Each structure stands twice: as C-alpha cells, then as structure tokens.
Amino acid sequence: MATTETRAAFARRHGVNRSTVGRWETKGSLVLTVDGLVNVEASERLLGGRAETYRGGKAKGPSAQKVLAKITPVLDAPPAQDPLALAHTGLAEVIRAIGPYAARMAVEFGAPLEVAYGLDQAVAVEADGIAARFLARHGHPDSAKGYGTLESLGLDFVEADWVALAAARGEPLNLDALDAWFTATDYWRPPAEASA
Known part of the structure; x- marks a missing residue:
C-alpha cells in the first residue's frame, strides 16, 4: 500500500x-x-525523476541530481539598465509578502483561520500567476517558458506565522486540517469539476 x-x-x-x-x-x-x-512514493518519483537542467532551464523543486537548498533571497535591485529584471524582482517581493499579509488581515478582520489560510494560499498563487503573465507579455525569458515569477528566481512563497495567527484568533492550530479544508474547496479543482 x-x-x-x-x-x-x-x-x-x-x-x-x-x-x-x-x-x-x-x-x-x-x-x-x-x-x-x-x-x-509516486509523487517523489515524478519530482525526483526530473533532470537538474532541462530545455535550457534549471529544474525547480527536487530533482534526481539535487534538492534545492533553502535559500535566503537576495531581493536587491538589479542593474538600473534592465527594467524588466527590476520589475521581476519587485513583483517577487510583493508576491512573497502578499499571502501572509492577506492571512493576517483576515484574522484582524475577525475571519476564522480557514479563511485566513485560504486567502494566504490563493492570493499568493494568483499574484504569482498575474505577475508571470505580465512578465511573459513583456518578453521575460523564464516566464515565457512557463515558470512562475518566484520559481524563475529560485524562490518559494513565504509561510504565514500560523502559530501567531492561531493565538490571535484563540483557535487551536492544525495545519493538516486547514489544508484538508482548503483542498476540499473549489479553488484547486479544474473549473469543470468545480461547477459539477
């Protein structure tokens, strides 16, 4: 099994x-x-079977040759002569901040942890997609190949401080239960499935 x-x-x-x-x-x-x-096991095979480099790009996430180390992002501004790279860096900074910010605001407005969790996940993923489409339209090479804004920089989304948010709400923290609730929503389902 x-x-x-x-x-x-x-x-x-x-x-x-x-x-x-x-x-x-x-x-x-x-x-x-x-x-x-x-x-x-099956997911590890899919993730681990990817080469470290492919189609001219670097594998994002685990690969057969290397697992990405946790990195401390350097979001310093790139050289002034490259406005697209500056936009890429700025968008990445916003994307990394927006999910945890949305979660914190939801809690401050009195929403339950489920809503805060859902907003954290959905807002960050949607912002990354919007930014990637913007960059691709303006000729950013990695975004044009289908990489997300953060992924093309080797960055990950930032996790909200769920311990602090649960304490602020006075609710017990169970990330697995929050994840189960969120994945049961229509957000992660294909549109045809969600409307059925």
Whole structure:
C-alpha cells in the first residue's frame, strides 16, 4: 500500500510552502489519491525523476541530481539598465509578502483561520500567476517558458506565522486540517469539476 499524506505535510517535508505544492499539482508532478491525499512514493518519483537542467532551464523543486537548498533571497535591485529584471524582482517581493499579509488581515478582520489560510494560499498563487503573465507579455525569458515569477528566481512563497495567527484568533492550530479544508474547496479543482 502506498504511503499517503496531506499536501501540507508533503510541503513541510520538502521544506516548501503549500502554494509550491499546489503549483507542482497543477503541473502534474503530484499523484493524488481519490480522497485528495498525496501518494508519496509516486509523487517523489515524478519530482525526483526530473533532470537538474532541462530545455535550457534549471529544474525547480527536487530533482534526481539535487534538492534545492533553502535559500535566503537576495531581493536587491538589479542593474538600473534592465527594467524588466527590476520589475521581476519587485513583483517577487510583493508576491512573497502578499499571502501572509492577506492571512493576517483576515484574522484582524475577525475571519476564522480557514479563511485566513485560504486567502494566504490563493492570493499568493494568483499574484504569482498575474505577475508571470505580465512578465511573459513583456518578453521575460523564464516566464515565457512557463515558470512562475518566484520559481524563475529560485524562490518559494513565504509561510504565514500560523502559530501567531492561531493565538490571535484563540483557535487551536492544525495545519493538516486547514489544508484538508482548503483542498476540499473549489479553488484547486479544474473549473469543470468545480461547477459539477
């Protein structure tokens, strides 16, 4: 029998944000069970079977040759003569901040942790997609190849401080339960499935 775990647990084990696991799922790099859990062995094969470099680009996420180390992003402005690179860096900084900000604001406005979690995930992923489309339209090479804004810089989404947010709401923290709630929403389903 295959080992299964939630998307949140899979993300924690890989040292990435849940939003990154969502991107892997969208790209077909995860194998899910009928109840929405990650089939660990099959997903590891898909992620680990990718070469470190391919089609002229670098593999993002785990690869057979190398697992990305946690990096401290350097979001210093690139040289002034490259406005597209400056836009890329600025957009990445906004994307990394917006999910945790949305979660914090949701809690401050009195929303339950589920809403804060959903906003954190969805706002960050959507902002990354919007920025990637903008960069691709303006000729950014990595975005034009289908990489997300953060992915093309080798960065990950920033995790909200869920311990502090749960304490502020006076609610117990269970990230697996939050993940299960979120993945049961229509957000991660293909549009045809969501409307059925």
